Amino acid sequence: MSGLELPSIGTADDKGGAIFSCGLFDTEMVRKIAEMLLPGLATACVDHTTGDVFRTPASVAVDLRKEFVEYLTHRSETFLAESVILEGEVAAEASDDPYEVVCLMVDDFDTMKRNLLGRISSWLLSELREDKIDDVVQEMEMSKxxxxxxxxxxxxxxxxxxxxKAVFHCESRFNFAEDLAEHGLVCKFRSADCSNEGCNVRFVAAHMDHHDVVCPFKVLLCEQNCPASILRREMDRHCITVCPMKTVNCNFYSLGCRATVPQSNIEKHISENLRDHILLVLQRLHKDASPEDLKRRAEQLESLASEKIRAMQDVRSLTFSIRDLDSKVPELPASETVSSGASDEEHQVTPGIAEITAQVES
Structure with a gap:
């Protein structure tokens, strides 16, 4: 988008003194209206020649363009008097969006230029009509x-x-050219360049804040609170690929762990939840065991797990290691506490930790 710098407009006041008008516009609104005019003219050309074997849209384009420009200019000049001023007040229903106002004027012109066949047939709703208008627009663009x-x-x-309401253009007027020049430095419709490195977009100063919140070249802190500073246009890719704070499933998701944690904390999560992961392995190894027995078994195996087992990050390695450990360690009884009156034949003494460890290592 290029900034549209307009020359100052010199007029005369009632006393004959020179008056200098700013003459700057919202370039985005100007471009938006300008882009709508060509399809509007093409529509009038197509509807005006519907079913006419002697005329084509191209054959009437020159005359209709002249009439189109004159019609829109006249309607816009009388817009305030005809549509806005109502008994000395601005009508509440009057639109203050210039694009919307001009669109309505274009639609009125198109309606006025439809021939009889176009008015009484289903032509206005046909897909063929839309295709024809698109073809005419393309032809006009290619031929300039x-x-x-x-x-x-x-x-x-x-x-x-x-x-x-002078929302999209500047109405400031000055008696001296010097005053106009000073105003040009601060006018909200002056042309401005984006200050972000790599961005070549130009816009009116009034849109500076709006552009700043969408500029793809603005450097931002990571949205997921990692220390990196990233271009806005690269933020999504960073967050889902290399960001250490991106949220990931636990490595043991396939076993049943449904925790989601920042990628940088995955090792900590696995270390802190080793018993839960062991329990998930045991649930697969002992499908008929009760939940209480499995929980006691998981607690026992966790206390015997080596540092190598504690550091395992994948399902396959942990499953094989826990299965091997489980096969070497005798089961704990339902209760490790023996009453003082029980005989030696009524209970079995639970092996001590040192004894179990020796069995595992052997």
Whole structure:
């Protein structure tokens, strides 16, 4: 988008003194209106020649363009008097969006130019009509029938006439050129460049804040709170690929662990939840065991797990290691506490930790 720097407009006041008008516009609105004019003209050309074997849209384009420009200019000049001023007040229903106002004017012109066949047939709702309009627009663009510069010049005139709240153009006026020059440095419709390295977009100063929140070249802190600073356009890729704080499933998701943690904390999660992961392995090894027995078994195996087992990060390695450990360690009884009155034949003494460890290592 290029900034549209307009020359100052010299007029005369009631006393004959020189008056200098700013003459700057919201370039985005000017471009938006200008882009709408060509399809509007193409629609009028197509609907005006519907079913006519002697005329084509191209054959009437020149005459209709002249009429189109005159119609829009006149309508825009009388817009305030006809549509906005109502008994000395601004009508509440009057739109203050110049694009919307001009669109309605274009639609009125198109309606006015439809021939009888177009009015009484189903032509207006047909897909063939839309395709024909698209073809005419493309032909006009390729032949440069109505250049963007000329359409923007008309769009500026229309905008100035219908923007009665001066939201999209500057109405400042000055008696001296020097005052106008100073105003040009601060006018909200002055052309501005993006300050972010790599961005070549130009816009009016009024849109600076809006551009800043969408500029793909703005450097931002990582959205997931990692220490990195990333270009906005690369943020999504960073967050789902290399960011250490991206959320991932636990490595033992396939076993049944449904925890999601930042990638940088995955080792800590595995270390802190070793018993839960052992329990998930045991549930597969002993499908008929009760939950209480499995929990006691998981607690026992966790206390015997080597540092190598504790450091395992994948399902396969942990499953094989826990299965091997489980096969070497005798089961704990339901209770490790023996009453003082029980005989030696009524209970078995639970092997001590040192004895179990020796069995595992052997």
């Amino acid at each position: 029938f109505w250049s963007m510069d000329r359409r923007e010049a008309l769009a500026q005139t229309l905008l100035r006439n219908v923007d009665y």
